[in-house]
Amino acid sequence: MLNGGAVIWHSIKQECIADSTMAVVYVATCETAKEAVWFKKFLHDLEVVPNVNLSITQYCDNSGTVANSKEPRSHKRGKHIKRNYYLIREIVQQRDVIVTKIASEHNIVDLFTKTLTAKVFEDNLENLGLRDMYIR
Known part of the structure; x- marks a missing residue:
């Protein structure tokens, strides 16, 4: 985050095997x-x-x-x-x-990687500065 907004996020396949x-x-x-x-x-x-x-x-x-x-x-x-x-x-x-x-409950980027309740999802969107982009 820079100046309170998201800078970059992407999803890629990791090139290694992880067992934990x-x-x-x-x-x-x-x-x-x-x-x-x-x-x-x-x-x-x-x-x-x-x-x-x-x-x-x-x-x-x-x-x-x-x-x-x-x-x-x-x-x-x-x-x-x-x-x-x-x-x-x-x-x-x-x-x-x-x-x-x-703490996980304060980790606002969890919306990219985890299944969340609607309220937590919307709160995270707002905290990332993406709330206005969310269409119901």
Whole structure:
């Protein structure tokens, strides 16, 4: 999100096999962090956005992913994750991105990945700034 609005979202098939929810979310978080670093550099090069050198906060509702993104050593549960996805640890150590835990009920992007009640769906649309685009 930038200035309170959605910037980008897309759905792609992951190129690896994951045997846990943490692994799936970890891979997605790594991909998102790489996009955030690219976007941050792009905005920096434009020289039109103040404070672009600040860390980008990336919210995640999976505690295992948050812990693994900050920990420089490998964990037993993540041993099957391809090494190239450990890049997120370097990104976090450089403070380009801060991976922060968010409760699932406050994770407004769940509308893209989960089945939600109508009320939660509409609340998430509004929080993303997409409410006016929703047609009943």
